[in-house]
Amino acid sequence: MINEIIALILMSTGILFNIFGCLGLVRLPDVYNRLQSATKCVTLGTCSILLGVLVWFGFVNIGVKALVAIPLLFFTSTVAAHALAKGSYRFGIKLGRKSVHDDYEAENRAFLSKEKKEQEKQKHKRPLRKTGKPS
Template sequence: MRLIAYLFIGMGVFFATFGNIGILRFPDVYTRLQASSKCGITSIISIFIGLMILEGLSFVTVRILVITMFFFITSPVSSHAIGRSAYEEGILPWRKEKEKEKGE
């Protein structure tokens, strides 16, 4: 049981690392937003599942569940707000070079 929990927490660290690499490597606002917020939410879920397994059935587990629910609601809303403001400013999304030439 402990081993599964540690596996989940390790997976959370793994996803968070790749999310941060994604922020540095991706070209524009939208893709960076994708990398940061999405790998962020996956790592958070993994860590919370790991903690829930580690704790077993108790009041703390229910509270972790409630906090996870809040993350499920607030995290997409924040990334949606940033994405929407960028979209309304008229920032065009980055595209592949080849496709750009084909279009022109």
């Protein structure tokens, strides 16, 4: 009986935090802030739903699976967030209008100019190789 009450409380908190996360996805202004709400609220929400499943069923097949899913969720959602943040910055999506500070811009510019130079080098190389080949 007490198990079920604890499980229900955990699951309700989880669903509540998932709702907050989705609200954040709609309300926050730019990609990076939306990622914040997507990684945090949704992860704690889903983790507490999984814990609720563990408490409800106990240490049987399904409960242990729910427990093992928590570290998996931790690693995959954080790595996905890094990849999305870095990828969208490299793609050229600027920080939103509300942003106040940006240290990454210089680094990104250096990377882009390096990439451009390499591309130009390759462009030069290719015709040279073609003409160099005996046909």
